[in-house]
Amino acid sequence: MYRYDEFDHSFVQARVAQFSDQVERRLAGEITEDQFRPLRLMNGVYLQLHAYMLRIAIPYGTLSPKQMRMLAHVARTYDKGYGHFTTRQNLQFNWPALSDIPAILADLASVEMHALQTSGNCIRNVTADHFAGAAADEVADPRPAAEILRQWSSVHPEFSYLPRKFKIAVTGAERDRAAIQTHDIGLHLKKNEQGELGFAVWVGGGQGRTPILAKKIRDFLPEQHLLSYVTAIVRVYNLHGRRDNKYKARIKILVHETGTEEFTRQVEAEWAALKDGELTLPESDIRAIEAYFAPPSLAARPEGDEAVKLARLDSRSFGEWLDQNVTTHKNPDYAAVTISLKGIGETPGDASADQMDAVADLAEQYSANEIRVSHEQNLILPHVARADLKAVYDTLVEIGLATANSNLITDIIACPGLDYCALANARSISVAQDISRRFGSLERQREIGELKLKISGCINACGHHHVGHIGILGVEKKGAELYQVTLGGSGDEHSSIGEIIGRGFGPDEIGGAIEKIVDTYLAHRADKSEKFLDAYRRLGPAPFKEALYAGEAKAA
Amino acid sequence: MKVLTANRLSDGEAVWFSPERTWIETLEGADVARDPAAEEALDRFGKESFARNEVVDVDLIDVEVTSAGIRPIRLRERIRAAGPTNRLDHGKQAELANP
Numbered sequence: 001m002y003r004y005d006e007f008d009h010s011f012v013q014a015r016v017a018q019f020s021d022q023v024e025r026r027l028a029g030e031i032t033e034d035q036f037r038p039l040r041l042m043n044g045v046y047l048q049l050h051a052y053m054l055r056i057a058i059p060y061g062t063l064s065p066k067q068m069r070m071l072a073h074v075a076r077t078y079d080k081g082y083g084h085f086t087t088r089q090n091l092q093f094n095w096p097a098l099s100d101i102p103a104i105l106a107d108l109a110s111v112e113m114h115a116l117q118t119s120g121n122c123i124r125n126v127t128a129d130h131f132a133g134a135a136a137d138e139v140a141d142p143r144p145a146a147e148i149l150r151q152w153s154s155v156h157p158e159f160s161y162l163p164r165k166f167k168i169a170v171t172g173a174e175r176d177r178a179a180i181q182t183h184d185i186g187l188h189l190k191k192n193e194q195g196e197l198g199f200a201v202w203v204g205g206g207q208g209r210t211p212i213l214a215k216k217i218r219d220f221l222p223e224q225h226l227l228s229y230v231t232a233i234v235r236v237y238n239l240h241g242r243r244d245n246k247y248k249a250r251i252k253i254l255v256h257e258t259g260t261e262e263f264t265r266q267v268e269a270e271w272a273a274l275k276d277g278e279l280t281l282p283e284s285d286i287r288a289i290e291a292y293f294a295p296p297s298l299a300a301r302p303e304g305d306e307a308v309k310l311a312r313l314d315s316r317s318f319g320e321w322l323d324q325n326v327t328t329h330k331n332p333d334y335a336a337v338t339i340s341l342k343g344i345g346e347t348p349g350d351a352s353a354d355q356m357d358a359v360a361d362l363a364e365q366y367s368a369n370e371i372r373v374s375h376e377q378n379l380i381l382p383h384v385a386r387a388d389l390k391a392v393y394d395t396l397v398e399i400g401l402a403t404a405n406s407n408l409i410t411d412i413i414a415c416p417g418l419d420y421c422a423l424a425n426a427r428s429i430s431v432a433q434d435i436s437r438r439f440g441s442l443e444r445q446r447e448i449g450e451l452k453l454k455i456s457g458c459i460n461a462c463g464h465h466h467v468g469h470i471g472i473l474g475v476e477k478k479g480a481e482l483y484q485v486t487l488g489g490s491g492d493e494h495s496s497i498g499e500i501i502g503r504g505f506g507p508d509e510i511g512g513a514i515e516k517i518v519d520t521y522l523a524h525r526a527d528k529s530e531k532f533l534d535a536y537r538r539l540g541p542a543p544f545k546e547a548l549y550a551g552e553a554k555a556a
Numbered sequence: 557m558k559v560l561t562a563n564r565l566s567d568g569e570a571v572w573f574s575p576e577r578t579w580i581e582t583l584e585g586a587d588v589a590r591d592p593a594a595e596e597a598l599d600r601f602g603k604e605s606f607a608r609n610e611v612v613d614v615d616l617i618d619v620e621v622t623s624a625g626i627r628p629i630r631l632r633e634r635i636r637a638a639g640p641t642n643r644l645d646h647g648k649q650a651e652l653a654n655p
Contacts, residue, residue: 027566029609047613049636050647051568080646095646097567347642418632419640422613427635429642479630 001062001370002147002292004112011154012109015116019043020102027099040098042122043105044115048422051095055118056108060128060146060170061089061373065360068371070111072356074104083356085341085349087413087464088167089127089373090118094420116154121162123153123234127169129177130374133295134336134382136328140197142172142189144290145226148281152227159234163241164249166234167206179375179491181205181214182467184251185233190220198222203233203263204255207461211497212252215260217267223286225271228279232271236263296368296383301333304386311390318393320442321404326389335386337367339379339396340403340411344440347429348414349377351401358399366392375464376413376452378406408445409453409518410436413464417457417474418481424457426474426481427507431455434511439518448518451532452490467491469533470517471498472510483510487517487544488536501541502549513548520547557619559586559626560598561636562611570636570648571611573601579611582648583637584625589616 004012019039026036040046044055056071063071071091075083078100079093086092096104108114117124126146133141149168153159159166171178172189180186186202198220205214221229237251240258255263312319327336339359341349351359359379363371366388372380379401384392396402405411412435415421417428432455439445454468458475465471471486482504489498505513518532520543525535536544560573561583571579572586580586589595595616602614618629628634639647 026609032609033565033606033612047563047568049632050570050639051563094640095568099566418635419642424632427641429640433642476631481631 001064002059002143002289008112009109012112012114012116015043015114016102016105016109019105023098023102038120041119042116043101044118045098045101046119046422048094048416048420049418050420052098052101053420054093054096054101054104054115055086056091056093056113056115057118057125058089058091058113058373059150060126060132060143061130061375062132062143063371063373064111065364065369065371067111067113068356068360068363070107070113072353072360074107075353075356078104082350082352084347084416085351085373085377085379087375087377087415087462088125089130089375090125091373092416094416119165120160121164121166122160123149123156123162123166123168126150126153127167127178127183127375129171129173130372130376130378130380131177131327131336131382132172132372133293134327134329134334135173135175135177136330137175138173138330139190140172141290141293141295142170142178142187143293144286145187145189145199145223146170147289147292148226148286149230152230159238162234162238163243164246164251166237166251168230174493176491176493176495177374179464179467179495181493181495182207182211182464182491183214184237185230186214187226189223192220196222199226201229201233203267204252204260205495206250206252207464207466208250209247209459209461210250210253211461211466212256213495213497214252215255217260217264224281224283225275226281228274228277229267229271231279232267232274235270236266240266296370298331298334298368298383298385301385301387304333304389307387308389315390317402317404318390320446321393321402322389324404324408324446325406329383331383333385333387335384335389337381337384337389337392338374338406339381339401340405341378341401342405342411342436343400343403344405344410345433345437348412348432351379355399355401358395359401362392362395376411378411404442405445407450407452408442409439409448409451410445411452412436413452413454413468415456415458415463417455417463421457423460424474425459425476426457426483428455428457428463428472428474430507431472431474431483431510435514438511438515447528448522449528449531451518453514454489464491465489466497467495468498469536470514472514475504477504481507483507483513485510485513485517485548487541488533490533499541501544516547517544520544557621558589558595558598558616559583559619559628560589560602560614560616561586561633562602562605562614565609565612572637573598573605577601579605582652583628586626588619588621588626 456463486498
C-alpha cells in the first residue's frame with residue numbers, strides 16, 4: 001500500500017502542529033467559535049449531540065494492521081472503546097474531547113493517517129472498490145488513480161473553497177462496487193481495444209435531497225490525462241456552481257441545469273487549454289504510484305480447495321459464511337473475506353477496540369497486511385488463502401464478527417441518525433436494529449436472497465437510502481419520527497433511484513411494513529433466482545402498495 | 557416552558573443551565589423558565605457564557621415538567637439528555653445508572 005514520503009510526513013505533521021495551536025488558542029479564548037468552526041471542520045472535527053466527533057480519513061478504504069491498531073488505541077485512550085466505520089470508508093469517533101484532539105491527530109500522524117478534508121467544501125476522501133487489487137473481475141487496481149487524486153486534491157489552493165463538498169469514487173471493474181454513479185465524479189478504470197488504461201468519466205451524481213445519477217461525459221480518457229480532465233471538470237464547477245443556495249450548490253444541480261451536452265462542452269473547452277500541459281501525468285509517475293499497490297506476493301496454496309471442502313462438511317455455519325462472506329479472488333488459491341459489522345441487532349458499522357486489534361492480527365497473519373473498509377460499512381480481508389479460511393472464520397467467531405449476512409437483508413447501511421448526529425431528524429440505528437432482529441434467522445435471510453436495505457435519518461442521505469433496494473428515510477413530522485420507504489433503488493453499474501411507495505410509517509410500524517414488502521416479494525417472485533430488485537423492476541410498485549395500503553383505502 | 561442547553565467547549569459534553577447560574581451535566585436540576593422574562597434572562601446568560609468561550613451551540617429548548625421531572629418536547633433533546641438509544645451504556649443514562 002501507499003507509504004508516505006518525506007513531503008507527506010512533513011505536510012501532515014505541519015498540519016497537526018497548526019491545528020494544535022488553533023485548538024490551544026480556542027480553549028484559551030483567543031479565537032471565537034465563528035473563527036474556529038471552519039478551522040476545526042477542515043480537520044475533521046464536528047460537534048454533534050453528545051460530544052465532538054472526529055472523522056478520520058481512510059483513503060480509498062485501505063488500512064494496514066498498524067493503522068487499525070492505532071485506531072483501536074485512540075478508541076481506548078480517548079474515546080469510549082469503539083469506532084464507527086462510515087459509508088465513505090472513513091472512521092468516526094463519537095466522543096472525543098476537543099482538548100484531546102491534538103494528541104489524537106499526533107498519534108494518527110505517526111501511522112500516516114489524518115482527518116484532512118473529511119469535512120468542508122473541498123474534495124473529500126476519494127473512495128474505491130473495497131475489493132481493489134483482489135477481485136477476480138477487476139481490469140486494474142483503481143487505487144493508484146485514487147492516490148494520485150488524493151495527492152493532487154490535498155489542500156489544493158484552487159479547490160479548497162468549492163461551492164459545496166465534492167466526492168470522487170473510482171472502480172476498476174465492470175461490476176461497480178464503489179457506487180460511482182452517485183458521486184460528483186465517478187471514474188471507471190478500464191482498457192481500450194489497444195489494451196491501454198483509461199477512464200470512463202461520470203459526472204453529476206449525488207444523493208441528498210435531490211438524488212440524481214451521474215452522466216457519462218467521456219467513455220475513455222487515457223490515464224495520463226486524469227488530472228487535467230478532472231481539473232477541467234472541477235474548474236467549470238467552481239466557476240459556475242451555485243453559491244447562492246446551499247441546496248443547489250452540488251455539481252449534480254449544475255450538470256442538470258446546464259444540460260449534460262453543454263456542460264460537457266464547457267469541460268472539453270477548459271480541457272483543451274489544459275491538455276498536454278503540466279498536469280499531464282508522466283508515465284514514470286503513474287508507474288511509481290502503481291508500484292505502491294503492487295499485488296502482494298501470494299504463495300501457492302493449492303491445498304485450499306480440499307481444506308475448504310472438508311471444513312464445510314464439518315461445519316454448517318462455516319459453509320453458510322463461505323457462501324455469503326467470501327468473494328472470488330484473482331488468485332484461485334485465495335479469497336477476499338467480508339467481515340460483517342452487522343451483527344444481528346447491533347449498530348451497523350461499529351467495531352470495538354478489541355475487535356479492531358483482532359482484525360489487525362488477522363490481516364497480519366492471513367491477509368498480506370491489508371484491511372479494507374467498504375462503503376457498506378464492513379471490513380474486508382482482501383487476500384486470504386482458501387486454506388486459511390477456516391482459521392480466519394474461527395477467530396471471527398471468537399470476536400463476534402462471523403455474521404454470515406453479506407448482501408442479505410440484515411447487512412444494512414445506516415447513518416448515525418438522531419442517536420448522534422446534529423443534522424438528523426429521526427433515528428436510523430434503532431430502525432436497523434429492529435429490522436435486523438426481525439430478519440435475524442439466517443435461513444430466512446438466505447431464502448430472501450440478495451437485498452440491500454439502506455437507512456438515512458435525514459434528507460442528506462448519508463445512509464444511501466435512495467439507492468437501497470429498500471430505502472428508508474427518517475423525517476420529523478409533528479415532533480415524531482416518520483419513516484418513508486423507497487423501493488427499487490440501486491447503487492451499482494445499473495444504478496437507479498428508489499421510488500417513494502406511499503405514506504410514511506411510525507417507528508413502531510416501519511419494521512412490520514418492511515416484513516410486508518419482503519413477503520410480497522416472496523409471494524410474487526418468478527422463482528428463487530429472481531432477486532428482490534429484479535422482481536421489483538418487473539412488477540413495479542403496485543403489489544407492494546397493495547400489501548402496504550390496501551386495507552386503508554377500503555377503510556376510507 | 558424552556559431550559560437553556562449547550563455543549564461545553566472543552567469536551568463537547570451536553571450541559572444545561574442551573575438556577576445557581578452554572579452549567580450542569582444533567583437535565584435534571586436545570587433552571588426552567590416559565591415566562592418570557594425568565595426566558596430572556598436565560599437567553600442572556602447563554603449569550604454571555606458563549607462570549608466567555610465556556611460553551612458552544614447554545615439553545616433555549618421547549619420542555620414540559622411532569623411528575624418524573626423535566627422532559628424536553630423534541631426527541632432530539634430527549635436523546636441529548638439521556639444518550640444514544642443504541643448504547644444505553646453511554647451518555648448521561650449510563651452515568652445515572654452507575655453514579
